[in-house]
Amino acid sequence: MDKVYILGGAQTDYSRNWSKEGKNVLALLRENIFDALDNVGLTRKDIIELNKENKIALFVGNFIAENYINQGHLGALLTEVDPCFFGVPSARFEAACASGSVAIDAACSKIKDKTYDIAIVIGWEIMKSVDSKTGGKFLGKAAYYETEGKNIEFPFPKLFAKLADETIRKYDLSEKRYMDALSKISYINYSNASRNPLAQTRNWYMDELQTRQRGTETNPIIGGKLALTDCSQVTDGAATVILCSEKYKKKNGLTNKPIIKGFGHRVAPMTFNKKIENAKEEKYILPWTRQAILDAYKRANLVVDDIDVFETHDCFTSSEYVAISCFGITEPGKEYKAIEQGIIDFDGKYPINPSGGLIGCGHPVGSSGVRMILDLYKQVTNQAYGYQIKNAKNGLMLNIGGSATTNYCYIVGIE
Amino acid sequence: MNINTITILGANGIMGCNIAGIFASFGKAKVYLICRTLNKSNEAIEKACQSVRSESIKSKMIPMTYNDLKKCISDSDLVFESLSEDINIKINMYQKIIPYLKENTIIATGTSGLSIKDLSNVFKDKKDNFFGIHLFNPPYNLTLCELITHNKQQKEKADELKKYLQKKLNRTVVEIKDSPSFLGNRIGFFFINETMKLAEKHQDQGGIDYIDSIFGGFTGRSMPPLKTADFVGLDVHKAIVDYIYENTQDNYNSSFIVTQYLKKLVEKGFLGRKAGHGLYYKDNNTGLTYVYDIKGENYRVKNDYNFYFANEMIKYIKIGDYKKAFNILLDDECIEARICKELLLKYITYSLKISNEVSSDISSCDDAMATGFSWIPPIALIEVLGGKEKVKEKVKQYLSKDYFDILNNDDIYNNIPKKSKYDYRSFLKGKY
Numbered sequence: 001m002d003k004v005y006i007l008g009g010a011q012t013d014y015s016r017n018w019s020k021e022g023k024n025v026l027a028l029l030r031e032n033i034f035d036a037l038d039n040v041g042l043t044r045k046d047i048i049e050l051n052k053e054n055k056i057a058l059f060v061g062n063f064i065a066e067n068y069i070n071q072g073h074l075g076a077l078l079t080e081v082d083p084c085f086f087g088v089p090s091a092r093f094e095a096a097c098a099s100g101s102v103a104i105d106a107a108c109s110k111i112k113d114k115t116y117d118i119a120i121v122i123g124w125e126i127m128k129s130v131d132s133k134t135g136g137k138f139l140g141k142a143a144y145y146e147t148e149g150k151n152i153e154f155p156f157p158k159l160f161a162k163l164a165d166e167t168i169r170k171y172d173l174s175e176k177r178y179m180d181a182l183s184k185i186s187y188i189n190y191s192n193a194s195r196n197p198l199a200q201t202r203n204w205y206m207d208e209l210q211t212r213q214r215g216t217e218t219n220p221i222i223g224g225k226l227a228l229t230d231c232s233q234v235t236d237g238a239a240t241v242i243l244c245s246e247k248y249k250k251k252n253g254l255t256n257k258p259i260i261k262g263f264g265h266r267v268a269p270m271t272f273n274k275k276i277e278n279a280k281e282e283k284y285i286l287p288w289t290r291q292a293i294l295d296a297y298k299r300a301n302l303v304v305d306d307i308d309v310f311e312t313h314d315c316f317t318s319s320e321y322v323a324i325s326c327f328g329i330t331e332p333g334k335e336y337k338a339i340e341q342g343i344i345d346f347d348g349k350y351p352i353n354p355s356g357g358l359i360g361c362g363h364p365v366g367s368s369g370v371r372m373i374l375d376l377y378k379q380v381t382n383q384a385y386g387y388q389i390k391n392a393k394n395g396l397m398l399n400i401g402g403s404a405t406t407n408y409c410y411i412v413g414i415e
Numbered sequence: 416m417n418i419n420t421i422t423i424l425g426a427n428g429i430m431g432c433n434i435a436g437i438f439a440s441f442g443k444a445k446v447y448l449i450c451r452t453l454n455k456s457n458e459a460i461e462k463a464c465q466s467v468r469s470e471s472i473k474s475k476m477i478p479m480t481y482n483d484l485k486k487c488i489s490d491s492d493l494v495f496e497s498l499s500e501d502i503n504i505k506i507n508m509y510q511k512i513i514p515y516l517k518e519n520t521i522i523a524t525g526t527s528g529l530s531i532k533d534l535s536n537v538f539k540d541k542k543d544n545f546f547g548i549h550l551f552n553p554p555y556n557l558t559l560c561e562l563i564t565h566n567k568q569q570k571e572k573a574d575e576l577k578k579y580l581q582k583k584l585n586r587t588v589v590e591i592k593d594s595p596s597f598l599g600n601r602i603g604f605f606f607i608n609e610t611m612k613l614a615e616k617h618q619d620q621g622g623i624d625y626i627d628s629i630f631g632g633f634t635g636r637s638m639p640p641l642k643t644a645d646f647v648g649l650d651v652h653k654a655i656v657d658y659i660y661e662n663t664q665d666n667y668n669s670s671f672i673v674t675q676y677l678k679k680l681v682e683k684g685f686l687g688r689k690a691g692h693g694l695y696y697k698d699n700n701t702g703l704t705y706v707y708d709i710k711g712e713n714y715r716v717k718n719d720y721n722f723y724f725a726n727e728m729i730k731y732i733k734i735g736d737y738k739k740a741f742n743i744l745l746d747d748e749c750i751e752a753r754i755c756k757e758l759l760l761k762y763i764t765y766s767l768k769i770s771n772e773v774s775s776d777i778s779s780c781d782d783a784m785a786t787g788f789s790w791i792p793p794i795a796l797i798e799v800l801g802g803k804e805k806v807k808e809k810v811k812q813y814l815s816k817d818y819f820d821i822l823n824n825d826d827i828y829n830n831i832p833k834k835s836k837y838d839y840r841s842f843l844k845g846k847y
Binding site for chain 1: 841844
């Protein structure tokens with residue numbers, strides 16, 4: 001099997017509201033994809049040449065554009081962006097909020113089996129086209145709609161509030177200690193985002209007290225125990241990452257390009273209740289999330305101590321909390337220790353989400369997986385500027401879809 | 416610079432309470448909010464929390480009145496004056512606080528244009544502690560901060576203060592010489608007043624709504640310029656442009672002449688959004704927007720103008736093909752496209768001239784317009800128009816010698832950076 005190298009890529013400014021700017025999806029795709037091509041030094045002409053030999057393809061990650069902007073057939077849509085994509089193989093991949101990761105996975109397969117030399121992976125979502133309640137309904141379709149989405153306002157905050165309740169119950173935690181840990185997770189993500197020039201909340205004000213004061217006018221409860229500061233953002237945005245084969249890398253004399261060292265992909269029972277039932281006898285509250293991470297470590301032949309930086313799926317603070325033990329940073333049930341001791345801080349031993357994560361950087365759902373791998377690329381190539389983790393050699397990302405149903409993990413590092 | 420305690424004078428004003436919010440949140444400072452009554456101070460604290468969307472800062476803010484000046488001022492590392500724009504009111508208050516100021520307390524005025532030097536004199540041996548810190552409304556969203564000094568001895572303190580404003584308060588700081596209306600407002604009100612004059616000149620075509628349609632979102636702003644004037648307040652607009660007109664003597668000074676219809680509206684009390692009526696008003700019963708018809712001297716229903724060049728530009732901006740959109744503008748010679756490109760070119764050249772005059776960095780005009788007005792900044796606009804060579808050629812083609820002379824000045828022309836710090840794309844809106 002061939003290696004998969006990351007050439008580079010680009011992310012849009014997640015603070016932008018494309019509907020307010022009066023722009024449609026083509027503007028989002030055009031800006032992002034050409035920023036990415038510029039970043040790796042590929043031109044329109046290069047794409048046309050590569051396509052003559054059938055050596056380039058496009059992989060699109062998106063959850064639910066059919067609802068948000070009435071647009072389907074998203075692979076083909078790229079031909080509307082530029083004629084250089086005429087004839088280029090292109091398709092859309094979907095797994096709710098893990099759509100970006102499935103697109104990456106499909107691209108990797110086609111590079112590994114030597115079908116293509118260049119794979120352009122673009123993940124995107126336009127979400128600010130509708131109000132938050134309507135958007136919440138669309139996102140509810142990532143759960144089992146019949147029992148977990150239908151006629152429920154903001155179904156996902158409620159599901160992840162259940163995860164919070166279940167975490168407290170399963171590990172017999174002090175509620176205050178647990179909620180304070182969630183607050184700190186939120187605060188760390190906002191603080192990290194303030195260093196990231198593309199983060200949605202980079203200019204927002206946030207302090208730890210605000211994340212602890214739940215149920216106030218400026219921090220209302222959204223579902224169960226979770227308040228506004230526990231939730232990720234509604235975001236418009238796109239991220240593109242460009243992958244290449246070893247052959248292409250050698251032919252073009254490219255050096256210092258990181259590789260995807262390992263991946264893990266596991267799917268848990270779809271409904272939240274079945275997940276919990278399934279995990280009753282397990283040490284981990286989300287055993288399939290843990291398994292996806294173990295699979296990635298095994299494929300990369302690495303352990304947690306080899307990882308210098310993590311990007312995780314903090315769609316809610318309660319999901320980042322459980323990810324800490326899944327990564328192997330602590331034993332399950334002891335995650336609060338890593339949070340209290342500053343281990344996951346920006347300058348901690350295992351920094352999580354230097355980008356700001358989904359809470360601070362933003363969460364255009366179909367884009368998040370691609371944004372995470374792009375951030376790992378930036379970290380291990382020392383290009384994360386303001387939010388660079390010193391001497392990062394290996395990075396790990398966890399991207400989940402639904403209530404931790406689809407679990408995707410990638411490890412990126414220098415060879 | 417250690418700034419732990421701050422007093423805001425005039426904290427009940429819109430800027431006063433918003434600035435209190437900025438100091439208490441990003442600045443993590445204890446803030447005394449001084450108003451005429453405790454009730455007003457408490458209201459200001461509520462507004463300050465809302466302005467930064469965080470109730471957590473409430474305990475950092477203390478409601479006070481002018482009876483507490485001694486306690487507040489003697490405890491403060493920085494005093495921020497946010498009183499009305501009247502030199503006598505300000506100086507009167509400065510005299511009251513002088514006895515209580517600590518040796519190194521920074522005193523700052525939020526004036527949007529009065530001479531900092533004139534205001535500083537009252538502080539005598541402490542005048543080097545006096546600065547202009549001009550912020551834009553709302554400061555939580557608009558990060559521009561003009562730091563104005565009045566004397567060279569202030570350099571060291573100004574550097575420290577700049578660092579504090581940048582790093583701690585999260586401001587985009589531009590250092591400006593003491594000059595009429597500083598940088599952002601000088602450029603912004605140049606543009607807005609030019610559109611007011613254009614509306615007067617083209618009153619036969621419809622005037623106000625006609626001109627606003629020519630400078631809609633597709634020209635790089637969230638709100639058309641004359642609608643912006645209504646938001647600012649027509650009295651405020653008039654005061655600012657009158658002040659600049661009276662206090663500047665250059666070839667561009669006539670851009671600040673107030674139009675007859677603006678005088679009339681201000682006299683009638685039709686001051687814009689705050690008064691319910693201004694250049695526009697909205698009838699809440701019918702939902703219709705009315706516009707002041709300059710020729711008819713009355714209000715009529717606003718027209719929906721449609722111009723071929725604008726429709727084409729919007730079509731391309733909508734799909735992210737910005738260069739094509741601006742090539743359409745450059746190639747179109749209809750009267751509206753001419754009006755549009757001529758003023759955009761004036762905006763670029765005038766911005767460069769003023770930036771060069773009042774700031775040590777020519778790119779300051781980009782900071783000012785992007786973070787103070789949310790308008791496409793001038794150097795970014797040069798980029799989308801095809802670069803400075805092309806812009807120079809167009810200025811020669813369309814504008815008078817006065818404007819071409821600006822670009823003929825090597826000090827200015829050679830210092831124009833190839834790329835702006837700001838990405839022009841997000842400023843261009845696919846709509847009127």
